[in-house]
Amino acid sequence: DAMVIQNPRYQVTQFGKPVTLSCSQTLNHNVMYWYQQKSSQAPKLLFHYYDKDFNNEADTPDNFQSRRPNTSFCFLDIRSPGLGDAAMYLCATSRDRGGANYGYTFGSGTRLTVV
Amino acid sequence: QKEVEQDPGPLSVPEGAIVSLNCTYSNSAFQYFMWYRQYSRKGPELLMYTYSSGNKEDGRFTAQVDKSSKYISLFIRDSQPSDSATYLCAMRAYSGGGADGLTFGKGTHLIIQP
Numbered sequence: 347d348a349m350v351i352q353n354p355r356y357q358v359t360q361f362g363k364p365v366t367l368s369c370s371q372t373l374n375h376n377v378m379y380w381y382q383q384k385s386s387q388a389p390k391l392l393f394h395y396y397d398k399d400f401n402n403e404a405d406t407p408d409n410f411q412s413r414r415p416n417t418s419f420c421f422l423d424i425r426s427p428g429l430g431d432a433a434m435y436l437c438a439t440s441r442d443r444g445g446a447n448y449g450y451t452f453g454s455g456t457r458l459t460v461v
Numbered sequence: 462q463k464e465v466e467q468d469p470g471p472l473s474v475p476e477g478a479i480v481s482l483n484c485t486y487s488n489s490a491f492q493y494f495m496w497y498r499q500y501s502r503k504g505p506e507l508l509m510y511t512y513s514s515g516n517k518e519d520g521r522f523t524a525q526v527d528k529s530s531k532y533i534s535l536f537i538r539d540s541q542p543s544d545s546a547t548y549l550c551a552m553r554a555y556s557g558g559g560a561d562g563l564t565f566g567k568g569t570h571l572i573i574q575p
Contacts, residue, residue, distance in 0.1 A: 350504075379562055386469060388549070389505070391562035403562075436504050449495055450563065452504035 349373050352437050352453035359427050359460055367422040367456045369437030378420040379450065380412060381436040389436055395420060424458075432460045464488050467550055467566030475574050480537040484550035484566045487531065491552040491564070494526050496535045499547045499568065508548075509535065540573045547571070 350371045359365040369378065376397050381389035393402045395414045409431070411423040424431055434457050438450040467484045474480055482496075492513055497505035509524040511517045511533075517524045523536040533552075537544055547570050551563040 352504075381562075386567065388465070388467075388565035388567045389563075390565075394562055434502075438504075449507035449510045452497075452506070454504045455502075457502065 350437055350439055350451050350453035352435075352456050354456060355454065357456055357458050359424075359458065361429065361460055362426045365424050365427055365458070367424075367435050367437075367458070369420045369422070369453055370418050371437075371439045371451075372418070373439055373441075373451060374417060375439035375441050375451070376417070377440045378414060379438040379440070380410075380420070380422050381438065383434040383436055383455070385433075392422070427458070427460045429460050432458055434458075464564050465550065465552065465566040468569055469567050471570040471572055473572040473574060474540060476540060476542060478540050478573075480535075480540050480544070480571060480573075482535040482537075482548050482550075482569050482571070484533050484552075485531055486533075486552060486564075488552075488554065488564070489528075489531070490554035493553045494524070494533050495551045495563070496522075496524055497549040497551060497565075499549060501546075505549055505551075542573045542575050545571060545573045 353368050379394040380392045383389040391403050392406045409425050414420045434455045436455045437453045440450045465486045494511045496509040498508050499505045511524045511526050514526045514528045521538045525534040547568040549568040550566040553563050
């Protein structure tokens with residue numbers, strides 16, 4: 347059973363047209379992350395939520411925003427997608443620190459194409 | 462110098478061989494080390510997790526961490542074609558908040574030839 351679900355799996359958007367990617371989790375984890383992974387590159391952290399606290403990485407462009415309306419859902423908004431934003435977007439969750447396992451659970455990703 | 466270096470491969474070995482995958486890193490604050498397996502067009506899946514230096518074994522997989530050399534390894538014994546995937550090392554430092562993201566290597570593309 348999928349525990350971190352990303353929708354859609356594939357998204358095609360037009361240059362400059364706002365797009366939203368969604369992530370939901372059934373693990374009740376406090377922390378949710380968004381990573382960007384371009385072809386043959388390491389996943390790059392964009393931002394994360396620790397409960398309701400939003401933490402933005404210093405080099406994440408302003409074009410990328412996120413919302414977390416409740417524990418289960420987190421959204422990635424790209425306000426004006428450029429061709430360089432075409433990538434796989436990965437959502438991940440983790441438990442609070444204090445558990446023995448610091449591994450993250452990833453969704454299957456959303457592959458974004460910008461045309 | 463990147464924080465985490467990982468040879469992207471591809472690494473091609475025959476079925477049944479022992480596979481050795483490696484990462485080096487520069488940040489001495491890293492204490493938690495993980496290996497993820499990523500199949501094509503899928504999200505990464507946690508394989509192994511290790512805290513600080515030492516070895517950890519799980520079935521055909523063994524993870525090793527040498528903090529003095531800033532070097533981590535993943536060994537796969539009796540490799541199978543289903544092991545063909547990209548293997549990403551990942552690590553993080555300790556922090557009080559506990560919510561820091563992982564720093565990943567680029568991944569090594571592994572091909573097991575039947």
